[in-house]
Amino acid sequence: MGLVKRLCLRPGPGSPAWYGDTRMLILVVEDEASIRDNVGRILRLEGFEVLEAENGRVGLDLARAHRPDLVLSDVMMPVMDGHQLLEALRADPLTTALPFIFLSARTERTDRRKGMNLGADDYIGKPFSRDELLEAVWARIKRTQALGLSVPSGAALAAGERATTAANTGIKGYQTLKKLGSGGMSEVFLARREHDGLEVALKILDTRKHNDTSFLHRFIQEYALMEQVNHPNVARIFDHGFTDEQAFISMEYFSHGDxxxxxxxxxxxxxxxxxxxxxxxxxxxxxxxxxxxxxxxxxxxxxxxxxxxxxxxxxxxxxxxxxxxxxxxxxxxxxxxxxxxxxxxxxxxxxxxxxxxxxxxxxxxxxxxxxxxxxxxxxxxxxxxxxxxxxxxxxxxxxxxxxxxxxxxxxxxxxxxxxxxxxxxxxxxxxxxxxxxxxxxx
Structure with missing residues (x-):
């Protein structure tokens, strides 16, 4: 079924795999490449951002660097096994609260008890289906949010990055409030139009980061197409323009989500x-x-x-x-x-x-x-x-x-x-x- 050469995936804020305006990050730690790749594909299809590690040592480094919203880990691995990984995560104040699910063929009661005693949140027995995997993932995410962790750790890091980036957009006539999301070629910010205080969605293409002129062509094309449409069930567009380093589109902001x-x-x-x-x-x-x-x-x-x-x-x-x-x-x-x-x-x-x-x-x-x-x-x-x-x-x-x-x-x-x-x-x-x-x- 050799159907796919290239795919432009377009998940965005509001999809289940996003927390607010930040895509949720899952770390998959599994030494078996076929299982690791398959789990990663399933999660990416649902809109999650995925990091992959082939053993516990690499997984620990990634977890400390990125602080994912969930860790899925095998037990039996070289270099550092899943139990050692979990123990190290729970011992580090920066990662001690990360939700953690074991993926393991070792489902005997003693093995499960050992994992739970170390602080695992759940076990998924191998082999598992797509539905079983996603059910466990969503259940753990919902449980984490229900416990009052209003911003997952990975999202908290991204929020800090948004605060820094938001102050530097430099589009005259707009006060940038926060970053709403990003795609393959542009970033979207919540901004306030200075002359009347209207909140708008400000879509920005940084031309310094995209030497390929097709990005700018596509960005201009988006405005040109939207400008033609005047319909109550299509988002309103207000303005567009260019600076020395950026192109932007100002459009209707939807505070009630999708x-x-x-x-x-x-x-x-x-x-x-x-x-x-x-x-x-x-x-x-x-x-x-x-x-x-x-x-x-x-x-x-x-x-x-x-x-x-x-x-x-x-x-x-x-x-x-x-x-x-x-x-x-x-x-x-x-x-x-x-x-x-x-x-x-x-x-x-x-x-x-x-x-x-x-x-x-x-x-x-x-x-x-x-x-x-x-x-x-x-x-x-x-x-x-x-x-x-x-x-x-x-x-x-x-x-x-x-x-x-x-x-x-x-x-x-x-x-x-x-x-x-x-x-x-x-x-x-x-x-x-x-x-x-x-x-x-x-």
């Missing part, structure tokens, strides 16, 4: 379709302008104070007048869990690709799980290309037709436009408009 955070607390099917309805209207507008977003996902659907939804992040969007194929041959742009079959195969995309992404989001909101999951990226992309999504449970059967049309493998057989989705939803479930009105009148 729809993924809302999904975590649960959405009814009608509430889910009210969200999809707004995104469909946004897509209808941008597609009419010849723009393909290429990265529609929950992390890019932001919540306003009035409850409405706004689509953000046109960083990898393309205009139909450009060659959509100009992306490097074999490069796959987007987010793996929400990727259309044609994106997953590295083929040219169209408006139908955004429709598929929206269908995945609807499926996840209704069922509270994604249609496809896999332990490796290659298998996940294969499923998008070749496998039908699992049918909805009987209690959600009324939405099956909507899902089938949105997630059809053939782009020509999906909904023809965002407006077509909107019309289908309003025609089939008129109460959605009532729910939408209630959502956006808060």
């Amino acid at each position: 729809i993924r955070q809302r999904m975590a607390s649960g959405l009814s099917p009608l509430e889910s379709m009210a969200v999809v309805l707004q995104v469909a209207w946004a897509l209808s507008q941008i597609h009419a302008l010849g723009i393909v977003h290429r990265d529609v996902k929950p992390d890019n659907l932001m919540l306003r104070a009035n409850g409405s939804i706004a689509l953000i992040d046109f960083g990898v969007a393309k205009h139909s007048q450009q060659q959509l194929e100009q992306t490097q041959h074999g490069e796959i742009v987007g987010s793996p869990h929400y990727m259309s079959p044609e994106q997953a195969a590295g083929k040219p995309v169209s408006a139908a690709s955004d429709i598929y992404c929206l269908g995945v989001i609807l499926y996840e909101m209704i069922t509270r799980r994604r249609p496809f999951a896999a332990e490796t990226l290659e298998v996940l992309l294969y499923k998008h290309i070749h496998e039908a999504p699992p049918p909805l449970e009987t209690k959600f059967a009324e939405f099956q037709g909507l899902i089938d049309l949105a997630l059809h493998k053939d782009p020509q057989r999906r909904f023809t436009s965002g407006q077509a989705i909107a019309d289908y939803i309003i025609g089939g479930w008129p109460d959605v408009m009532r729910v939408l009105k209630a959502q956006t009148s808060k």
Whole structure:
């Protein structure tokens, strides 16, 4: 299934693997390279930042240098084994509170007791599945936060770095407040516009760090595309400009986060379709302008104070007048869990690709799980290309037709436009408009 040559992953703040505006860091210590690589892939697919070590000594050095939010460690390793690693971590004031989970085939009661006595938080017995791994990881993270550790140690270090960086952006007319996140080519800050006090999201490209002119071209392209769109369900853009060393875009800031955070607390099917309805209207507008977003996902659907939804992040969007194929041959742009079959195969995309992404989001909101999951990226992309999504449970059967049309493998057989989705939803479930009105009148 040699599908992947290059993949542009785009996780961001608001996804479950982020704490506030900082991506959570997990250290994997495992001497068996195949296991270490597989665990790392699973975690990265969920949006975590991952450090890997082949033995306890290397793991200890990495833990002290980076103070991760969680350590996953084998027991039997050369140089320094897992028990010795844990003992050293617990003896160091800087690392004594790090959450620690053993990955081990040694699951006898005496072995588990020894680990727990040294301070392990949990044990995962080998062999383990992807779901077992992620269940243990999320449980430990939630437990850590529930105990009142409001900022994990790794995030605390990053917060200090943000404070330093935030004071040095140097964009005239804006007072930088804090760093919100960063991507492959730019950083985003919360800033206050000096002439009226409006809080904005300030996206900055440091041209000194990027000698490749394609970064600047893509950055300018993002502004040029967003500037064309004037729609209530698309983020507003206020300004852009250049200094001697930077390019910047000033845009709408969303203090209420993204729809993924809302999904975590649960959405009814009608509430889910009210969200999809707004995104469909946004897509209808941008597609009419010849723009393909290429990265529609929950992390890019932001919540306003009035409850409405706004689509953000046109960083990898393309205009139909450009060659959509100009992306490097074999490069796959987007987010793996929400990727259309044609994106997953590295083929040219169209408006139908955004429709598929929206269908995945609807499926996840209704069922509270994604249609496809896999332990490796290659298998996940294969499923998008070749496998039908699992049918909805009987209690959600009324939405099956909507899902089938949105997630059809053939782009020509999906909904023809965002407006077509909107019309289908309003025609089939008129109460959605009532729910939408209630959502956006808060």
